[in-house]
Amino acid sequence: MASTNRPLLLQWTTAAPVAAFALLLATWKRDLPGPLVALVAVFLAAAVLAAVHHAEVVAHRVGEPYGSLVLAVAVTIIEVALIVTLMADGGDKSAGLARDTVFAAVMITCNGILGLSILVGALKYRVAVFNAEGTGAAFATIATLATLSMVLPTFTTSKPGPEFSPAQLVFAAAASIVLYGLFVATLTVRHREDFLPVTAAGDVLDTADHADPPSNRETATSLVLLALALISVVGLAKGISPTIEDGVAAAGLPASVVGVVIALLVLLPETIAAVRAAVRNEVQTSLNLALGSALASIGxxxxxxxxxxxxxxxxxxxxxxxxxxxxxxxxxAVGTLTVIPKRATPLQGGVHLALLAAYLELALVP
Incomplete structure (x- = not known):
């Protein structure tokens, strides 16, 4: 982890989350004029970059795959709070917001972050290598949860429309919690080695950067600043969401585009962290971030x-x-074929990115 001689309070990675949070408090539940929306967007971007930095500090201290899990869960918890808040404020017009945001998160992570990470890693190192056992287990869990939660409601008959009955909703929620809990236990306890970066020969990759790990105090500080940055990202995103909704409506776009924009904003820290890991030839870490975020989003x-x-x-x-x-x-189907060989070329990354592009195009022009 790169160090700096500047005092902690003078580092931009400390100032950005604090300033963004102060701006969040100053603008909370207020109508924002155009210039202030632009200012909020600038501080939102700074908070995203600061969140990536502090997530990497924590990851350097706790190691993989715990570092990826910290960022994925932290982002998703705050994302969930944002979704519930927007649903409470939006009434009937936000009835599909949870579905739209979660499905957008699945498509962005499983095709966008995954495809971009594979493309970057394969272009730099000829092939992107990863552990099929851990990646395949995560991908199978995503496929199961997505089907149980977002496909079955379209075909159930207990209630009209794509809705679950109360009993069905309880089952879907329970299944999500149980399967996500099993995934976390597999990731962190029983089969941790399946989620560690590997070399082309299949050996576990030494991800240490030979720098001294941060102290307990530095790690605790980064955890606090990470939480502050993520709260600011999601809170500021909520603040500019009326502007997003008005822009979507003025452009004549479907209301579901709002969920896509929210997911893109919230998943920006994971995207940057995943690409940086791929540049270091740690594609497994990138996939942990991508698939872990998708699972946390549903679960x-x-x-x-x-x-x-x-x-x-x-x-x-x-x-x-x-x-x-x-x-x-x-x-x-494509993800399964990507995972099985334990390595991927730029072609597979391009295929996943093409699927994301198709999703975005259909979101704009259904």
Missing amino acids: LTIPAVALASVWLEGPLLLGLGANHMVLLALTV
Whole structure:
């Protein structure tokens, strides 16, 4: 981890989260004029970059795959809070917001972050290598949770429309919690070695950068600043969400585009961290970030919105449309073929990015 001689309080990675959080407090629940929206966007971007830095400090201290898990879970917890808040404020018009945001997160992580990481790693090192056992287990869990939570509601008949009945929603929430818990236990306890970066020969890669790990105090400080940065990112994103919604409506775009924009903003820290890991030839770390974020998004959001539906008025639409189910099925098929060989070329990365581009194009022009 690169060190600096500047006092901690004078480093931009400390100042950015604090300033962004102060701006969040100053603008909370206020209508923002155009110039202030631009200022919020600048501080939001600074908070994203600071969050990546502090996540890497924590990861350097705790090692893989714990570092990837810290960032994925931290981002997703705050993302869930954002979704529930927007649903509470939006009424019936936000009935599909949870579905749109979670599916956008799945497509962005499983095709965008994964494809970009593979492309960067394969272009620099000829092939991108990773552990098929851990990656395959994560991908299978994503496919199961996505199907149970967002495909089945389209075909159930207990309630009209793409909705679960209360009993079905409880089952989907319970399945999400249990499977995500099993994944975390597999990742961190029983089969941790399946999620460590590997060499082309299949040996575990030494990811140490030969710098002294941060102290407990530095790690604790980075944890606090990471949380502060992520709260600021999501809070500022909520602050500019009316501007996003107005822009989407003025452009004549579907309301689901709002969920896509929210997911893109919230997943920006993972995207930057994953690409930086791929540049270091640690593609497995990139995949841990991508697939871990997708799993956390489903595994934590579905139970949260199920609980929130007790007091939220209006329907909770979780079922996907036909075009999105086709894209999900294609993502699962292509992802399986990508994972099995334990290595990938730039072609596989390009294929995943093409799927993301197709999803974004259909979001804009359904």
